[in-house]
Amino acid sequence: MKLGFLKSSDTFLDYNVVDKKNKFACLVDAKGKNLNLGCGSKYIKWFVNLDINTQNKKVDIVGKGEFLPFKDGVFSSVYIDHVLEYTSRPWQVAAEVKRVLKSGGIVYVSAAFIYAYHPHPQDNFRFTLSGLKNLFPEFEVVEEGIGKMGFSVSLNLLAYSLAGICSFNSQVLFNIFSILFKIVFFPFKYLDIILFRFKNIPMDVFSNVFLVLKKQ
């Protein structure tokens, strides 16, 4: 069974120091039924891929995480990558995930902590690790962690803010300067490798949090 597609990928100004999805990939039951909730453009072949809309994406089922169109206890795993922050009621999505999951089933859930506003189609919430755990109180935590670190987060925000200053209120100039600053900052994202090694320092700046959970 190949689950390489679940590996974290880098974007231009983000560097992934943690490959957070490996643990989940190891636990997925390939013979079971698996749900990719809020699949976006990440269509996973042998998962049921659900999204709220079909805009620029391939989906198996159009549906809302808050009202999953499935019977109780049918899934072996649920994958929810960067979706909860866009939902209107993340606590209701969590309750639905619990309902459709078998006992012993596995969840991978990640959500944004520090990130620029980015609606899909809305942008409603940000999450800490404790906040995310509170949504899934009766689950065993198999693994927990943070995503991209300080430099990846800060450089993105700085590139947009500096582009804003240089734009003189022109969208075209803003777009040009956003690209320009991203190119200039590109090498500095690798400073996150050093930051990641300093385990004794509290890491308070990071892009997202993630949990691998098991239903009791």
Ligand SMILES: C[S@@+](CC[C@H](N)C(=O)[O-])C[C@H]1O[C@@H](n2cnc3c(N)ncnc32)[C@H](O)[C@@H]1O
């Ligand atoms: C940032 S994308 C993430 C896509 C994919 N999971 C990934 O990691 O690449 C967020 C997706 O969640 C979907 N979404 C937003 N609200 C949703 C909801 N209430 N129920 C299901 N999907 C939702 C959006 O349509 C969008 O495709």
